[in-house]
Amino acid sequence: MIERAVDEASTRRGRMFRRPSRSARAAGDVRESHGGRRLATGITIAAVFIVLAHLMHAMAMAEFYRPGPGPWPAWVALGVILAVGVVSRFVSRTLPDWLYVTLLVALILPVWLDVAATAGLLEFGVMPTAAAAAGAILMPVTAIRGTRVPPGVSIAVAAVLVVAAALQATAAGPYTVAAVAVAATACFPVLLALFCVTGFRRLARRELDLSLVQSTVGTPRSAVGMRASEELARLDFDAETLLDGVGSGRIAIPLPPDAAETAAALAARLRVRLIEGRTDTWLRHAVTESAYLSDRVTVEDPAGCAGLLSQEQRDGLLLALWLLVAAERTKRSLGPRSVTVECRETMDEFEGEVTGFDMSIEVFGLPRRRVDPATWDAIGSVGVHDVVTGADNFRIDIACRVDPHLHIGSPVARGAARSRRS
Amino acid sequence: MKRIHKERDRLLRRLARVSGLVGAASALVCLMVPGAVRPLGLAIGALLSIAVGALVGLHSARGALLPALGVVAGAAAFIVTVGLSPTANAATVTAMAVSGGVTSAAVAISLVVRPRGLLLVTGLAAVVLVSIWVTAALGGNDLRAVAVATVTGWAVCVVLGIWTDRAIADATDRIAEVGRAHEAERLASEFEAQQRQDARVLHDTVLATLSLLAHSGVGVGPSALRQQAGDDARLLRQLRLGAPLDAGSTAIFSPESDDDVLSTTFESVRQRFARMGLDVNWHGAGRLALPRETLDALLGAVGECLENVRRHSGVNEADVTVTDDDHTVRAMVTDAGTGFEPEAVDGGRLGYAESVVGRLHSVGGRARIFSSPGSGTTVMLEVPKP
Numbered sequence: 001m002i003e004r005a006v007d008e009a010s011t012r013r014g015r016m017f018r019r020p021s022r023s024a025r026a027a028g029d030v031r032e033s034h035g036g037r038r039l040a041t042g043i044t045i046a047a048v049f050i051v052l053a054h055l056m057h058a059m060a061m062a063e064f065y066r067p068g069p070g071p072w073p074a075w076v077a078l079g080v081i082l083a084v085g086v087v088s089r090f091v092s093r094t095l096p097d098w099l100y101v102t103l104l105v106a107l108i109l110p111v112w113l114d115v116a117a118t119a120g121l122l123e124f125g126v127m128p129t130a131a132a133a134a135g136a137i138l139m140p141v142t143a144i145r146g147t148r149v150p151p152g153v154s155i156a157v158a159a160v161l162v163v164a165a166a167l168q169a170t171a172a173g174p175y176t177v178a179a180v181a182v183a184a185t186a187c188f189p190v191l192l193a194l195f196c197v198t199g200f201r202r203l204a205r206r207e208l209d210l211s212l213v214q215s216t217v218g219t220p221r222s223a224v225g226m227r228a229s230e231e232l233a234r235l236d237f238d239a240e241t242l243l244d245g246v247g248s249g250r251i252a253i254p255l256p257p258d259a260a261e262t263a264a265a266l267a268a269r270l271r272v273r274l275i276e277g278r279t280d281t282w283l284r285h286a287v288t289e290s291a292y293l294s295d296r297v298t299v300e301d302p303a304g305c306a307g308l309l310s311q312e313q314r315d316g317l318l319l320a321l322w323l324l325v326a327a328e329r330t331k332r333s334l335g336p337r338s339v340t341v342e343c344r345e346t347m348d349e350f351e352g353e354v355t356g357f358d359m360s361i362e363v364f365g366l367p368r369r370r371v372d373p374a375t376w377d378a379i380g381s382v383g384v385h386d387v388v389t390g391a392d393n394f395r396i397d398i399a400c401r402v403d404p405h406l407h408i409g410s411p412v413a414r415g416a417a418r419s420r421r422s
Numbered sequence: 423m424k425r426i427h428k429e430r431d432r433l434l435r436r437l438a439r440v441s442g443l444v445g446a447a448s449a450l451v452c453l454m455v456p457g458a459v460r461p462l463g464l465a466i467g468a469l470l471s472i473a474v475g476a477l478v479g480l481h482s483a484r485g486a487l488l489p490a491l492g493v494v495a496g497a498a499a500f501i502v503t504v505g506l507s508p509t510a511n512a513a514t515v516t517a518m519a520v521s522g523g524v525t526s527a528a529v530a531i532s533l534v535v536r537p538r539g540l541l542l543v544t545g546l547a548a549v550v551l552v553s554i555w556v557t558a559a560l561g562g563n564d565l566r567a568v569a570v571a572t573v574t575g576w577a578v579c580v581v582l583g584i585w586t587d588r589a590i591a592d593a594t595d596r597i598a599e600v601g602r603a604h605e606a607e608r609l610a611s612e613f614e615a616q617q618r619q620d621a622r623v624l625h626d627t628v629l630a631t632l633s634l635l636a637h638s639g640v641g642v643g644p645s646a647l648r649q650q651a652g653d654d655a656r657l658l659r660q661l662r663l664g665a666p667l668d669a670g671s672t673a674i675f676s677p678e679s680d681d682d683v684l685s686t687t688f689e690s691v692r693q694r695f696a697r698m699g700l701d702v703n704w705h706g707a708g709r710l711a712l713p714r715e716t717l718d719a720l721l722g723a724v725g726e727c728l729e730n731v732r733r734h735s736g737v738n739e740a741d742v743t744v745t746d747d748d749h750t751v752r753a754m755v756t757d758a759g760t761g762f763e764p765e766a767v768d769g770g771r772l773g774y775a776e777s778v779v780g781r782l783h784s785v786g787g788r789a790r791i792f793s794s795p796g797s798g799t800t801v802m803l804e805v806p807k808p
Contacts, residue, residue, distance in 0.1 A: 020611075023604060035593030042585020046578040053574040057567070125512065174513040177455050181516045184448070188524075189578065192441060196586060199433040204593045207426065211601030215608045220616075226608055229615030233662075236618060239628055240658035246635060247652025253644040255635055264636035267629050274625055328432075374425065 020226035023212050023289060039200055040143035043193045050136040050189055057182075058129035065117065065126060074114035074130035081106050082137055089144075100145060104153055107134050111157055115164050122172035127179040128161055135186025139193040151187070151194050158187035206292060210322055213290045216282040217314035221307035225285040232273045239266050281307035283341070286318055296325050298340045305343035305357040308402040309382070316381030323375040324363055335392070337365035354402065359383075361396040368394045430590045431532065434583055435482040438532040441579070442478030442493065445525030446471045449500065452517035459514060463507040467517070470500045474525060481529060487536075490529040494546045497526035498553035505557030505565065518554070519568045523575025526550050530579035535587045540580070547576040621661055626725045627694055628654050633729070634698070642698045650697055691725055695740075700732040706744035712751060716805050719781040720753055723789065726778050727755040727801045735759025735799065751805050758798040764791045778803070 058071055065071065085103050088095055114131040121127075135157045138150040161183030169176040216223070224232070242263060245251040251259055283306035287293045299306070309317065324339050340362045345354070359382070363371075368389055379385050383400040450471040453459050459467060474496035481489035500521045504514050530543045550572055558565040618625075631654050634642060642650075692702045712720070724742060731740045737759040744753050778789050778801075787805035 035589040035591070035596060038592045039585055039589035042581050042589065045585070046581045049574050049577045049581070053570055056570055060567070174455065174458065174511040177452050177458070177513040178516045181448070181452070181520060188444065192437065192582070195440060196433075196437055196582060199436065200586060200589055200593075203429050203433060203590065204597070207429070207594065208597045208600065211597045212604050214601060215605035218605055218609065219612050223612055224615035224619065226611050229611045229618075232615055232618050236658055237662060239632060240655050240662065242635070243628070243631060243651040243658065244655035247648055247655050249648065253647055260636050263632045267632035267636060270625065270632070271629055274619055372428075374428075 020230055020289060023226060035204065036143070036197075036201070039197065040140055043143045043196070044140040046189070046193070047136050047139040050139075050185065051133045054129045054133040054136070054185075061126050061129075064121065064124045066121065069117075071114050071117045071128070071130055074110040074117060074128075075133075077106075077113060078110040078130050078134055078137070081110070085137075085141075095145065104149065107153065107157070110134050111160060115160065119164065120168065122165060122168040122175050122179055125175055125178070127175070127182050128164065129182070131157060131161055132182050132186040136189055138190050142190055142193050143197050147194055147198060151190050154187040154190040158183045161186060206326070209291050213286045213293070214315070214318060216286040216289070217311055217318060219282045219285070222280060222304055223282050223285055223307075225280060226289065228273060228280075232270075235266060235270045235273060238262075239270065242266065280304065282314060283307075283317070287321075292325055293321060296336075296338055297321055298338070299343075300340065301343040303343070303345050303357075305345060305354075305359070305400075306341075308354060308357070309400060310403065313382045313400065313402075316378040320361070320375050320378040320382070323372045323378065324361070324366065327366055327370055327372055327375075335365050337363075339363050356399060356401045359398045359400055361398070362393060363396070364393045426590065426594050430535065430587060431485055433590075434532040434535060434586060435485055437582065437586075438528045438530075438579075439478060439482035440528075441524055441531070442482070442528035443475055445520055445523075445528060446475040446478065449517045449520040449525060452513050452520060453504065455513045457509065457513075458511065458517070459504060459507045459509055463503065463509070466503050467500060470496050470503065474500065478525075478528065482532070485532060487533075490533055491546075493529050494526045494549060497521045498550050500525075501550070501553050501568070502557050505554075505563065505568075506561050510561060510563050515563075515565065515568060518557075518565065519571035522550050522554060522568055522572030527572070527575035527579040530576055531583040531586075534580050534583035539583075543576070543580055547572070550576075618661065624654075624657050624661065626722055628658065630694070630725070630729050637733075646697050646699070650694070691721065691728070695728055695732060698732060699738050700728065701739045702728060703739070703741045704744075705741060711807075712805070713808055716751075716785045716787070716808075719785045719787065720751065720803060720805050723778045723781050723803050724753050724755060726781075727803070731755065731757045731759065731799070734762075746807065749807055751807060753803045755801045755803070756798065761793045761795050761798050763795060764793050 055075070058075065062070070081103055084099075085095070088099055111128075111131040111134055114128040118126050118128050135154040138154045141150040162180055165172070165176050165179035165183060168179075172179070242251070242259070245259075246253065246255070254260075255263065281301060281304045283301065284299050287297045287299055306314075306317075321339060321341070325337065342360050342362070344358045344360075346356060346358055361379075368387065376385075379396060379398060383398045385396050385398045388395045388397065450468055453464055453467045453471075458464075474493055477489040477492040477496060480486065481493060501518045504517050504521075507514060526546070529546070533539050533546070534543045536542065551569060554565050554569050554572060557563075627650075631647075631650050634647060635651070688704055692704060695702050728740055728742070731737070735757045737757055740755060740757045742753060742755055744751070746752065782789050782803060782805060785805055787803065789804070790802045791799065792802070793799035
């Protein structure tokens with residue numbers, strides 16, 4: 001327990017980004033829980049339309065098929081696979097891996113049956129339909145299961161259909177074009193669905209990150225931060241365990257070397273944790289706890305001025321930083337995007353109370369005209385600002401007015417926090 | 423407009439751009455197959471495809487309506503031009519199907535989420551279908567396949583747009599919920615951390631005990647050390663469980679600048695050192711009107727100085743004298759032990775620098791050391807009065 005605490009702390013510094021464990025738990029699973037299921041429903045409906053179109057195509061070609069069962073065994077096979085997939089999805093929310101793989105492999109059957117049934121008939125305009133529909137039913141699979149394998153399978157199906165069309169090209173002439181187009185319908189909708197799903201997930205992750213970080217604006221002037229607070233709690237607990245061990249006689253006196261070392265390490269780290277954090281503010285925590293801000297935004301605020309801002313000002317500042325970081329990339333030549341926030345104390349004092357300070361936000365890698373107009377509104381709520389444009393950057397100077405008597409972190413919320421603990 | 427809607431539109435426009443451009447390019451490729459259309463038809467088709475592609479780019483850049491209408495009009499014109507060419511065959515039909523079901527339908531993805539978007543999109547789809555019907559009627563070709571492809575394409579795009587919108591609305595709600603819950607978590611965490619940091623006196627004794635343990639309990643009897651460790655563990659457990667604290671232990675957790683509590687706190691420090699074999703004599707003011715932060719810092723620094731006396735001085739007695747004037751409160755920690763050469767000791771040593779100087783600095787105070795080998799040590803701690 002104790003060793004783990006010390007180990008983790010020593011490796012943590014090298015790691016790029018890690019959410020506090022409570023935030024990580026809150027972030028949860030974007031794929032399933034945050035509206036992802038709704039999107040999967042939509043994609044399923046879209047897939048049904050495509051499958052129906054292919055079915056109509058098959059029926060329209062009915063008179064040109066060779067005598068015999070035609071493409072219908074392929075459609076039946078596809079229907080069976082689909083039914084098994086749908087039923088098992090309803091029975092167990094998570095499709096077992098072995099069944100998933102089996103169903104994907106089973107798609108070979110309709111593709112093969114269909115290609116065999118239509119082989120040599122392209123010159124009469126007869127082309128595969130069930131095989132193309134097999135590609136389309138991978139659309140919902142992409143949304144529900146995985147974003148790599150189903151699109152890959154759909155591309156493989158399309159490739160098979162293209163090869164089948166190419167083999168008949170000399171006889172079929174212009175029909176080859178139509179057959180290739182049908183082959184494309186096996187994979188293009190899946191890729192579109194993939195694009196949609198990844199775009200949606202990226203959006204949901206970013207919004208979630210912002211929402212988690214926005215909770216920092218409600219903290220008091222100087223805040224310990226969730227990660228530091230978690231660590232402090234753990235250090236206290238480890239110290240308690242050790243001291244209890246000594247007190248109850250479980251650990252011998254004089255201490256064995258490893259226990260003595262642990263005691264020294266705990267004392268050193270506890271001392272640091274107890275003293276630090278006095279000038280850390282919500283802004284620093286917001287930046288370090290955000291996956292998107294942490295590697296692009298630097299905060300230089302030795303005096304902890306940002307803690308003086310009111311809740312609205314904090315909201316505005318956080319949103320502005322967010323929009324600056326999130327603005328679309330334009331040219332690679334601009335270099336990496338980075339934002340530096342610097343707070344400077346001024347002599348702006350009234351009866352010994354600080355009533356204002358200067359803040360400057362320096363932005364690199366983003367032309368001023370590409371800034372989302374909402375950014376300026378957000379900055380406007382922080383204070384009166386002024387923009388200085390340089391060669392490859394621009395700087396926003398904000399004169400922040402603050403109310404020295406304002407205390408953020410409402411007693412109601414603190415009361416709630418206290419009652420939740422008991 | 424809400425920011426999330428902007429993000430949504432950006433995503434939908436990107437989808438529209440991909441399918442629009444893919445559609446325009448594929449339709450053109452179909453025409454380029456030898457024998458599909460005559461050179462004039464190919465030229466017109468190519469021009470229309472390029473124009474449609476440009477309009478798709480324009481629409482997907484900002485989401486303007488006019489280029490989207492242009493895309494649909496261009497695709498319809500493409501269908502009519504290609505459909506009426508005398509060389510109609512499977513390749514031209516495919517080009518028309520792609521134009522109707524992919525290129526023109528692409529704009530539906532981004533248009534359908536506008537206010538009354540469904541109506542607009544239905545109208546546009548009808549325009550394309552009418553153009554197909556007119557082409558079929560005039561050219562005498564069977565274009566049912568094109569019509570089916572068009573209807574399917576538009577339906578797919580509309581569904582994709584609407585459900586993406588709904589999914590994002592759902593996600594926004596969920597995320598707002600998670601955000602609110604997390605805010606409560608953060609406040610609780612902050613409150614807890616604050617409580618822990620505020621339990622200064624407790625942590626001072628815990629740190630002192632841990633340091634003792636780290637040095638294998640030099641100069642302290644095993645039973646005293648056991649008792650001290652047990653007491654500290656019990657207090658830490660109380661702090662962890664948030665158990666109701668009786669008056670005595672409240673002082674241990676977080677001393678208020680209250681007269682009674684102050685003497686209790688002094689007493690607790692004295693007892694702690696007594697147990698470890700250092701007698702502390704307290705002189706001077708027993709009541710101090712200091713803000714809590716300042717008092718905490720001063721008492722913490724005194725505790726650290728006494729710990730240094732206990733460990734290094736070689737005597738088992740120390741004096742703490744507290745005096746104050748109008749501006750300053752001074753605490754002097756004096757011992758008659760071995761002493762040392764202050765210059766010879768690195769002032770940056772973590773113990774002294776952080777635990778004494780750092781604490782006092784944070785409340786605007788300072789510390790000075792007077793010592794020489796053989797004649798004891800005096801540490802003068804000063805904090806300003808409010």
